[in-house]
Amino acid sequence: MLSYQHAYHAGCRADVHKHAALAALLARLTEKPKPLSYMETHAGRGRYDLHAPEALKTGEAKQGIEAALKAKAIPAEHPYMRAIAGCRARHGGAAYPGSPEIARLTLRLEDQIHLMELHPQEHEALKRAVHADNVHVHNRDGFEGVLALSPPQPRRGLVFIDPSYEIKAEYDAAVDFVRKLHRKWPEAVILLWYPVLDAGLHAGLAEKLDAAALPKYLRREIAFPNPPERGMRGSGLVLVNEPFGAAADLDAAEAYATRAS
Ligand code: SAM
Numbered sequence: 001m002l003s004y005q006h007a008y009h010a011g012c013r014a015d016v017h018k019h020a021a022l023a024a025l026l027a028r029l030t031e032k033p034k035p036l037s038y039m040e041t042h043a044g045r046g047r048y049d050l051h052a053p054e055a056l057k058t059g060e061a062k063q064g065i066e067a068a069l070k071a072k073a074i075p076a077e078h079p080y081m082r083a084i085a086g087c088r089a090r091h092g093g094a095a096y097p098g099s100p101e102i103a104r105l106t107l108r109l110e111d112q113i114h115l116m117e118l119h120p121q122e123h124e125a126l127k128r129a130v131h132a133d134n135v136h137v138h139n140r141d142g143f144e145g146v147l148a149l150s151p152p153q154p155r156r157g158l159v160f161i162d163p164s165y166e167i168k169a170e171y172d173a174a175v176d177f178v179r180k181l182h183r184k185w186p187e188a189v190i191l192l193w194y195p196v197l198d199a200g201l202h203a204g205l206a207e208k209l210d211a212a213a214l215p216k217y218l219r220r221e222i223a224f225p226n227p228p229e230r231g232m233r234g235s236g237l238v239l240v241n242e243p244f245g246a247a248a249d250l251d252a253a254e255a256y257a258t259r260a261s
Helices: 013-029 053-058 065-070 079-091 099-106 120-129 142-149 169-184 203-210 246-260
Strands: 037-040 047-049 095-097 112-116 135-138 157-161 189-197 218-223 232-240
Touching: 013 065, 013 079, 013 099, 013 157, 013 189, 013 232, 013 246, 037 099, 037 142, 065 246, 079 095, 079 099, 095 099, 099 112, 099 120, 112 142, 120 135, 142 169, 157 169, 169 189, 169 203, 169 232, 189 203, 189 218, 203 218, 218 246, 232 246
Parallel strands: 037 112, 037 157, 112 135, 157 189
Antiparallel strands: 047 095, 189 232, 218 232
């Protein structure tokens, strides 16, 4: 358990998809002056080095964010690009912001950020990488931690769910969590990422969420160009309580991720 390390996959095509969507949604929510809460169930280490041996070993960022940047696929004023630029200005040209750093750089100081990370080393790295008065880093199970804090203050907000899906049971656990979270905090915007796999493990998650009668519900899947022979051939996002106009944010994120390679 807990053998997954996102350092091997940072900046991959799925990251471009989920991070572009997340940054745009958070920026959209900050258009209103009211403060909000942002919570993450599986935060990772917050910031990555795309020149680190782990990233170079898989080369996934080359097909992902590096290809998208080379093709100038993402407009400079897009919140995802602003987060990358902000992260690189401070930490160098190979730095890549994970979702917690994207949230910190996109949200305002009056917004509250709660990040759950269970792996002790990743949690320590996250605490070092992402800190501010409004950032609260928790070393606990993400599903349990977010439910325990829900509904938070302020009640307006978004929860991002980005498990590593190391074991089959995580697909059902994610479905169960979305249902429970929606019952406890009905107004929460929920963004869930899942991998589209050759083995079809994601199909049950998609079917169960589609059948759950969740409000303002969107589920989108993209197929990667030139997918690997085995493994992840695409990327999926589920959005509950879609903020007005967010479908366009998902369209854009899909275009960036498929242009990436
Ligand atoms: N959301 C991050 C990003 O986009 O930058 C990447 C997260 S990575 C896909 C999944 C993370 O979840 C890993 O760092 C792993 O250690 C952590 N993790 C695994 N099981 C967990 C659990 N039950 N609760 C909280 N974190 C967990």
